[in-house]
Amino acid sequence: MTYALEISGLKKTYRGGFQALKGLDLKVQAGDFYALLGPNGAGKSTTIGVIASLVNKTEGKVKVFGYDIETQLTEAKKQIGLVPQEFNFNQFETVLQIVVNQAGYYGVPRSLAKERAEKYLTQLGLWEKRNDPARNLSGGMKRRLMIARALLHEPKLLILDEPTAGVDIELRRSMWDFLKRINSEGISIILTTHYLEEAEMLCRNIGIIDKGRIIENTSMKALLSKLNVETFILDLEPTEKDIQISSVQMRQVDDHTIEVDVPKTEGLNKVFEELSEQGVKVLSMRNKANRLEELFVDLVEQGREKEAS
Amino acid sequence: MGNSIQFNALKTIWIKECTRFLRIWVQTLVPPAITMSLYFVIFGNLIGERIGQMGSVGYMEFIVPGLIMMSVITNSYSNVASSFFSAKFQRNIEEMLVSPVSHLTIVLGYVGGGVARALIVAVIVTLVSSFFVPLNIENYGMIILTVLLTSTLFALGGLLNGIFGKTFDDISIIPTFVLTPLTYLGGVFYSTELLSEFWQGVSLLNPIIYMVNGFRAGFIGVSDIAPQTALLVLVVFNAVFLTLALSLLKRGVGIRS
Numbered sequence: 001m002t003y004a005l006e007i008s009g010l011k012k013t014y015r016g017g018f019q020a021l022k023g024l025d026l027k028v029q030a031g032d033f034y035a036l037l038g039p040n041g042a043g044k045s046t047t048i049g050v051i052a053s054l055v056n057k058t059e060g061k062v063k064v065f066g067y068d069i070e071t072q073l074t075e076a077k078k079q080i081g082l083v084p085q086e087f088n089f090n091q092f093e094t095v096l097q098i099v100v101n102q103a104g105y106y107g108v109p110r111s112l113a114k115e116r117a118e119k120y121l122t123q124l125g126l127w128e129k130r131n132d133p134a135r136n137l138s139g140g141m142k143r144r145l146m147i148a149r150a151l152l153h154e155p156k157l158l159i160l161d162e163p164t165a166g167v168d169i170e171l172r173r174s175m176w177d178f179l180k181r182i183n184s185e186g187i188s189i190i191l192t193t194h195y196l197e198e199a200e201m202l203c204r205n206i207g208i209i210d211k212g213r214i215i216e217n218t219s220m221k222a223l224l225s226k227l228n229v230e231t232f233i234l235d236l237e238p239t240e241k242d243i244q245i246s247s248v249q250m251r252q253v254d255d256h257t258i259e260v261d262v263p264k265t266e267g268l269n270k271v272f273e274e275l276s277e278q279g280v281k282v283l284s285m286r287n288k289a290n291r292l293e294e295l296f297v298d299l300v301e302q303g304r305e306k307e308a309s
Numbered sequence: 310m311g312n313s314i315q316f317n318a319l320k321t322i323w324i325k326e327c328t329r330f331l332r333i334w335v336q337t338l339v340p341p342a343i344t345m346s347l348y349f350v351i352f353g354n355l356i357g358e359r360i361g362q363m364g365s366v367g368y369m370e371f372i373v374p375g376l377i378m379m380s381v382i383t384n385s386y387s388n389v390a391s392s393f394f395s396a397k398f399q400r401n402i403e404e405m406l407v408s409p410v411s412h413l414t415i416v417l418g419y420v421g422g423g424v425a426r427a428l429i430v431a432v433i434v435t436l437v438s439s440f441f442v443p444l445n446i447e448n449y450g451m452i453i454l455t456v457l458l459t460s461t462l463f464a465l466g467g468l469l470n471g472i473f474g475k476t477f478d479d480i481s482i483i484p485t486f487v488l489t490p491l492t493y494l495g496g497v498f499y500s501t502e503l504l505s506e507f508w509q510g511v512s513l514l515n516p517i518i519y520m521v522n523g524f525r526a527g528f529i530g531v532s533d534i535a536p537q538t539a540l541l542v543l544v545v546f547n548a549v550f551l552t553l554a555l556s557l558l559k560r561g562v563g564i565r566s
Contacts, residue, residue, distance in 0.1 A: 014566060052407045055566050074314070074409040082407050088400035097328070104321025105408035107314030149404075 002030040002065070004079075004157045004188035005051065010060035012046050012212075020046040022212035023060070028190060028205070030065070030156075033183045035199035035220070036192045038209035039300060044192045045085060047209070048161050052082045065156055078106060081150035085161040087142050089149065091135035095126055098134060099149045106153035113152060120148040124178065140171045147175070157188045164198060176202055196292040200224070208299050215303035223295060229261050231288035232268070237281040245274050259288060318410040319418050326422025330388055337388070337426060338433060341380045345434045348376050349441045352498065363500055366529050369442045374525040375497030378459060380434045382492055382517065383484065385427035385460040386467040389419050390480045393471030402564055412558040416468065416551065423464030424457065431456055444528075451527030451536055458543035459520040465550035472554070472563045496521045501533045516546055 005028040012021040020043050028034045038044050049055030051062055053069065062069045067076035089098045096117055103113035121127040124144040129137060137145060143163055150158060160179075164172045172195075179202060183189050193199055199206060199220075206223055208216040216223065236243075238256040247270035249261040260271055275282060330337040349369070357368035364371070396402040405415055435444070446452065466483075474480045495517030501509050512518050513534075523539030526532035532539070558564065 049566070053565075054403055054406055056561055077407065077409045080407070084403065086400065088403045090396070090399055090401045092329075092332075093325075097325070101321050101325050102404055102408070105318050105405055105410045107317045107409070109317060110321075153408075 003063070004028045004030045004032065004065060005190065006061070006063040007047070007051075008061045010047065010050060010062065011058045012043075012050060012055060013058045020212055021050075021057075021060075024209070024212060024214055026207055026214055026217065028188065030188055031183075031186060032205055033179075033189045033203045034191065035203035035206040036190055036209060037196070037199060037206065037296060038192075042209045043212040044209055045161060046212075048082070048084075048159055048190075048192070051159065052080060053077065078153065079156045081153065081155035081158045083143075083146045083150045083158070083160040083163050085165065087134075087146070089134050089142075089145065092133055094131050094133055095121065095137070095145055096130040098145065099152050102149045103152035108153055116152050116154070117148075120151050124148050125174075140167045143167055144175070147178070151182070155187070157190065158182070159190045161192050162194065163191070164193065164195060172198070196296060200292045208296065208303075210300050210303050211307065213303075216299050224292065226295060229263050231259055231261050233286050233288050234258050234260065234271075234275075234282050235284045236275075237283060239280055241278060241280065243275070243278060243280060245271060247271060247274060314409055315411055315414045318408070319414045319421070322405070322410075322415065322418025323421040323425070326388075326392060326419060327425050329392060330422070330426045337384070338429060341384060341430045342433050342437055345376050345380060346437050348372070349438060353441055364502070364531055366531060367442070370445070370529060371500070371525075371531075372498055373438045373442060373444075374528040375495075375521045377431050377434050377438070378456075378517075378521050378524045379492050379497055380430045381427040381456055381460050382463045382520070383488065384430045385423040386463040386470075386488060387484060388426045389423040389464045389467030390470040390474070390484075391467075392422065393419055393468055394474045394477070394480045397471065397474075397564065398477075406564060412555050415558060416465075416554050419468055420461055420464040423467060424460040427460035427464070428456065431460075446528060447530035448527045448536075452524060453527075454540060455520060455523040455527060455543070458540065458547060459524070462520075462543060462547050462550060465547065465554055468554050469550065469557070472557050474563070491515050491517045496533060516542060519543065 005026065007024055007026040010021050010024040011019070013019045024043065024047060026047075036044055036047070046055055050057045051064065051069070053073065064076040065079045067079065069076045093101070096114075099117045099121065100110065100113045103116065104110065108116070117130070118127060121130055124147060126141060126144055126148060129141065134142065134145065147160070147163065164175055167175065176198070179189060179191075191199065191203060203220055205219050206216070207214050234257070236256045236258065240255065243250070243252055243258060245258075245260065248263070248266060251259045253259060262268060262271070272282065352372060353369035357372070360368040362368070393402075438444070470480055470483050494512070495515050496512070501512045501518065504512065519534055519539040519542040522532040522534040523536055523543070526536045526539070
């Protein structure tokens, strides 16, 4: 099996003694769309920093498409396109200069870089802005510029560190479509995000990292199947009745809202039946929280309890 | 394959660096022309006439090579120091660090930018000086070698400053407190023969004295230092600074955590 990324025993201790990574192991298959999730300070950005040569590792092995970053660094770097969390381009350069220069650092001749710049900037809706200095772009445009910049040398692995942070919903969805398309064209993608809905919608596999270690590495499907109970919020027509539901656990929030915890083995039919019998009308219904979010919180807590014991 | 990557990357960094200082030409190319014109008017015309001869040449003719060299030194140094530090500050240095660009290519690209600015400024200052005094060139080879080696050396110095610098203050401290005094005491405005034997010996510890005198030898054939010695000192300093810069980048000092 070809792996886009293989990490084994990765450790990083910063000057001052803080150990950000404590022996991290991770494998991402070629062609995958992989989510790397974790709370703030879990080690996500340090891991990405090591893969992209921005952070010196203390110990461990990292291979990108089989190329060891220690012994075959040039080849390894050519496989990676990085979209970092912070804007890290020269704000005074134009959009076109930024992407063409980046291609140049990878050895792409200037004429070819300009052709590719037109292709990717057009796809990301930035071609009209090509002669504008980067500082004049909106936040969403700057994020897209960093994606275009990372693609100019046509990498096989694209790593995005919170690419949609601070981006409005419409733009986020258009970025999702773009990422799905390039993934279907064969580019492996690793994504870190705080929007768990984003990970659930885009990614096939998922790794959860906490305190410098991977605490879960599985497929999105397998992870979501672990979810036993879902909480729904039901908006009701205002009522003074004392609502009773025996089939599931229920909490009455106010005179027009209840919350129900529904086990996966049970359906919602019984809930509705009981409400109808009491003459209560349901106006609308929604999930209390994102399904993945609940699992994520549970897994991180379990991991910490394990470490504490 | 590897070489073509490095060649294209070098070309990219160099073009980027030249574009940067040409884009802000009012800040980078005009000030040296104005400053040097003032030097020529005040030290050359007004005060110089009273000083008379410096050795076998007029005072104005004597200071022209030193003033050109002074512009070369400050411009090559400040170009690289500010550009490299800005790249660190805005974090766009990461664009290079994630790519297959070698450390040598990064050094050569930035130094190439500093040298290009220094050479353009040298030409401007030379043209300005020609309005004040007729130019007499004794040895073109010596002029070209000295100006190239000096601008390379101070571009490397600026790079080292940029690597170590943590704040904008850090990149102005060296030019203000080290470079300017060394330049003024580097024989730009006087011949070391005017000094006592002791101070002549102390002056030899100032590397700028070799550059100014090497350059002056190329222009007017008069120098306090043997031209071969001047070139040797320049080559040795260049080798030391280049080795140091490469070693710092390899260790990730100031650029990797």
